Amino acid sequence: MTKLMKAVVTTLDEDNPLLEKEIPLPNVDSHDVLVKITASGMNPVDVKQLELAVAAKEERILGFDGVGEVVSIGTDVKKYQVGDRVFFSGELGRTGSNAEYEAVNEDLVAKAPDNLSDVEAAALPLTFLTAYEMLADKFGISMAAGAASGKTLLIINGAGGVGSIMIQLAKWLGMTVIATASRDETIEWVKQLGADFVVNHREDYVSEVKQLGFSEIPYIAVLHSLDQHFEAVAKLVGSYGHIGAIVQSTQPLPVGLIKNKAASLDWEFMFAKTNAGQNIASQGEALALLTELVSAGDVQSTITQTVDGFSAAAVLEAQQKVSVGDMLGKLVIKY
Amino acid sequence: MTKLMKAVVTTLDEDNPLLEKEIPLPNVDSHDVLVKITASGMNPVDVKQLELAVAAKEERILGFDGVGEVVSIGTDVKKYQVGDRVFFSGELGRTGSNAEYEAVNEDLVAKAPDNLSDVEAAALPLTFLTAYEMLADKFGISMAAGAASGKTLLIINGAGGVGSIMIQLAKWLGMTVIATASRDETIEWVKQLGADFVVNHREDYVSEVKQLGFSEIPYIAVLHSLDQHFEAVAKLVGSYGHIGAIVQSTQPLPVGLIKNKAASLDWEFMFAKTNAGQNIASQGEALALLTELVSAGDVQSTITQTVDGFSAAAVLEAQQKVSVGDMLGKLVIKY
Known part of the structure; x- marks a missing residue:
């Protein structure tokens, strides 16, 4: 039976x-x-x-x-x-x-x-793998305590699932973290998770980030609509910098904006590895690190x-x- | 005086x-x-x-x-x-x-x-730095003889200045190189420089590449108009693959096409380092390797x-x- x-x-x-x-x-x-x-x-x-x-x-x-x-x-x-x-x-x-x-x-x-x-x-698991793969596989950051010390990460939508774990992973890596949030409870949440600075993604956050003293940001994770945020983050990304994204883009984007900075637009999608049957053991290993x-x-x-x-x-x-x-x-x- | x-x-x-x-x-x-x-x-x-x-x-x-x-x-x-x-x-x-x-x-x-x-x-020098930085800094390939053995590189416009040196650098790295060329003399030139396969960028090279037995390409260097080639190379790029580009894009591009493959669009511009005053000694070191x-x-x-x-x-x-x-x-x- x-x-x-x-x-x-x-x-x-x-x-x-x-x-x-x-x-x-x-x-x-x-x-x-x-x-x-x-x-x-x-x-x-x-x-x-x-x-x-x-x-x-x-x-x-x-x-x-x-x-x-x-x-x-x-x-x-x-x-x-x-x-x-x-x-x-x-x-x-x-x-x-x-x-x-x-x-x-x-x-x-x-x-x-x-x-x-x-x-x-x-x-x-899923949010950690997304955060880990963006930082490790896409931004090329070594996964060791303090390995990215002195580097800055801007997270657009810091309070969501991926943002909430990425803030913590980035702090363990030694990074300075600027997270965006727009409501009192989300601002409080990202601070409690370790964000060093909070800016409001419903306001002119390009100016806010610059006023904090950051003229350029080497690593930017767009954990919300890339279509909505690309032009803003293109202004902030630094020379040889990375813009990582996870939310499908449905309209053409002016990627030439980041050409002279030799920056990269990096998609992260944690099912890409299993879909292709490539390098899948890296996911179990990443979760072992999480534990x-x-x-x-x-x-x-x-x-x-x-x-x-x-x-x-x-x-x-x-x-x-x-x-x-x-x-x-x-x-x-x-x- | x-x-x-x-x-x-x-x-x-x-x-x-x-x-x-x-x-x-x-x-x-x-x-x-x-x-x-x-x-x-x-x-x-x-x-x-x-x-x-x-x-x-x-x-x-x-x-x-x-x-x-x-x-x-x-x-x-x-x-x-x-x-x-x-x-x-x-x-x-x-x-x-x-x-x-x-x-x-x-x-x-x-x-x-x-x-x-x-x-x-x-x-x-300039073409080598462009090729070197795309492969090393953008694609993350170690610069040692045979270090990328077994990996495939597709070069759109293999016969130009950057393509001509990139073919040779990629062969030294151990890569399989597919170069595009469209005229008898350019086809002969890229073969003489070491290209393993040649496809015609004025024809349906997506089909040509697949007919050669490559279903997906991990590394693609677009050394010609990205605007003209993005949709084609988006079909060929593999999971976690890279599309590198050097010619300014003047129109918005449908970057969502490569999202589910978690692929990257990497700009390379060899003056970005000196413009930003960052990591400039890497250029002298790269030229010493060239010598x-x-x-x-x-x-x-x-x-x-x-x-x-x-x-x-x-x-x-x-x-x-x-x-x-x-x-x-x-x-x-x-x-």
Whole structure:
């Protein structure tokens, strides 16, 4: 008799896009661990993927960030054993964490920090990988304490999921961090996470940054619409500087503005590695670093909200809250 | 009595934009070497700067690539002495090599290769620095023999000045090189310089590259109009790949095309370092590597044409030949 599990599946019905189903447990490939999910973080990419699934009339199990216990392992698994408590953010092309069980390649996984609860840990993987890959792979910063000391990072939208973890990672790297925020609570939040300066992205932040004494910024992370911010950050980026971006651009941009500074426009998309099947073990390694940083107290969870119970209604509620787009930190579903 | 020298100076007259003048020798700052120029390479940036000087009604001495003998040194110069034969490409903001003497910061200079004549050596500095900085600083490739073995580089416009030296540098790095060329003589030229494959940039080179068996290219150097080529190279660039560009873009570009591949658009402009006063010694060091490579026979001069004699007419003739934009290799003025 095939063992069944509860999963939340996308439907063909726009008005009712998520449904609970009893389905067989996922196949466990030779390099997979099978994880019993206890918490799942909600990210903007979940919202985007739900839209795409409904538009494409595809039944999919979404959910990327996951935390849980390993309950079985594939024949070639070397790094984990049954009983390990792990976290990860999975792959775009496989069934996700909005289910009781998920099969994940062991290379994408790390042991979850002992000093975080499941929901606290589930807030982190996808946003940390995004922040880590932008700084390490794209900006070329070595991932060691103090390695970027004396360098400045401007984060547009510091209070969101990626911003909240990037501030902390950048401080561990020794960077001076200027974060943007526009509301009292987000200003307070980014300061508490370690931002050295806060400017308002709804005002003329180019002038604000210059008035703080920074004529040029070597590293700029645009964690909000690049279309909206490109011309402003083009004025601030320094010689051989980097503008990193994560939100899809839907209009042509005047990239010639940064030519004479020999600057770069760097896209970061954490699923690009698994989509291409390239260098995927770097993601498990990055999450292992995250666990070290959390254990050492250098990084705290960015969780701010919890939705209780695993159901279609809970996933939909979480989706709707994140889709508004003004998140402070992260929202997690507790199964 | 002030010693005078002949210089070719930009004028305020569009129809007659260059003029010979007798002017005082340049000031030699404490970190400068004063070089008696014997050959000067002509680059597209000279053409652009002449246009800008005439438009701005500025009298300037252009000329970037230079070769010659050190005839005096500033008080703090450590690396060179009178009698050294050096080459360099100088700075945008100082008087250039279209003069009998030029003062250059010693950090921007290297000893010229003994096995090249002055005109052969003068062909190389600016194009080599551009190629080197794109591959090293922008693509993150280590500059050691064979360091990028197994990686593929697509060069759009392989036969021009930068392409001709980049092919050779990439081959020394161990890369597989696909160069574009469209005429019989340019196709022959890029093959002779080491290109493994040649595709035609006037045809559907996206299909041509795929037919060669390359589904994705990690490194693409667009050494021609980015505006014209961006959409094609966006199709070819791989996951976490790089599109490097050197020709100013004058229209907005659909950069969102490379978002899901987490690719980068990297501008390279070799004057960005001296303009910002940052990391300028890296240019002298890169030229010292060039001298090693030429001495070892790993890189040959890219010179294809010489204009004889130092005069306003000679500089103008060289300017006009390069401004046509279909150069094969490099043109040098022999003083």
